[in-house]
Amino acid sequence: MTRRPGLRFTGFVAFAVRKGSLLSGLAFSLIVARRLSEEDFGAWTYVGRLVSYFAVTASFISFWAGRDAGRGGRPLKTALFGSGVMATLLSLVYLGVVGFSSGAIGREPWVVLLGLMQLPVLHLLNTVEGVSYGHRPVVSAYGFAVFEVAKVFFAFVAVYVVGLGLAGVFASLALAQLVQLLILIYLQRDLLGGVVLGDLLRWLKGFSIPLMGIVNGFVYGLDVFLGGVLYGSALPLAYWQAALTVALVVGMYNNLVVGLYPALLSGGGGGEVEKVFRFAMMLGVPMFFGAVFLGEDILRLLRPAYVEAALALYVLTISYWVSGLTSLLATIVSGIEDVDRQSNVSFKDYSKSWLFHYNFVVFLLNAVYVSVFSAVAVVARAAGWDAADTAYAWAYVHLGSSVAGVMVGYFFSRRRVVFRVPWASLLRYAAASTVMVAAMYPLYVVLPVSNTAVVQFVRVGAMLVVGIATYLVAVVLLDREGRGMVKLLITRLTS
16 A cells, blocks of 8 residues: 655645645636636636536545545545546536526526536546545645646636637636546556445445535535525626635645544544644644735736725635634544444434534535525615625625634534644744734835736735745744744655
């Protein structure tokens, strides 16, 4: 069996790749936001979310396949076979909702049909990634790095050079995801094995838990869909997506915990949780400070009109930082669950597990979130709120949902694993982040604010370079965990 990378190293690689994706993501967003109209940008957000509703069903297979892989199985080929059949059927269903979906936002059916470029490959990709999360999460990070480079290249050619517009955006993403899929299969070729229908049937036997996860993803994703339908326009979605583009960066620190899941599956406990939590906070805290400080500048870089989404951005930044904690707690609940270790496990056993109970409570929270989100959209339309104000109100709904999610995750995880919150480390990271902001402030004052992309890019890039360098020095000086991470990296790079 291939040796798995260490807990912190796996998390660092995943995080480093996601952080590196900031530049590629910024380049991609810049190409898309500058070349698409605001209506097309909103339509891309809408159709992309619609596609994700269908592709999330891959977890029905990948959830159990990943756990099998983490315990020494070779389920990849079986998982791909099942996912391929499912993706074919879902593509036919997608065709049936094109008319309604396009009419809901006042666009032509061909706009929604563009999503079929992504749906099959995204479903297969989600399946292969799910297997890697339970076995070697670092593989997923490598594949994502390839995807980020590929999507910028394809978008530059299709959208910027050829001028294919919205169709070019979907084609670029589909091609990049196909490349990512092939890379992930190659890197996990030792898990291919054969197609074992018995394993597929065994996974289906435990459908209640992944099904609940699928339903949760579907319900949670209804926010953008219903928001656009009830408001009657995709325009607020453009401001929402612009703010989300920056806020999502803050939530990237949850990638630092990806190594925890296979560690818990193989018998880990509170010690691993505390180690991962300190490591996640070491990089999650400065990301929060940086996003708040640079948020408006980044919005201006995307498109000057999106500066109006700054208030929504600040609220979403807090919300996605909190959501990162929810991801950590959910990993604990899932990793500690051992109901599927039984050879004669029944549907009743699955439905009585803590993991099922947790997912059911999360479902109730998501249903409340979408209901309130929809109510705000109705009020916004009736009261004549503009698009930016509507996105701002939605952001507060999202924040409330994130806080509730952390409370639920803490309740369920503390009943299974005892761990301490490292308050002293959090204070050190906050102090180092304050120093980081202080170092960026002179550039914030001196460098000109501009609606010209190149000039604004220089402004943002200069502050980022200074901020990152300052924080790294500060955290190494102030925190033992920071010094340990530097030693680990030096050891890895020189060994």
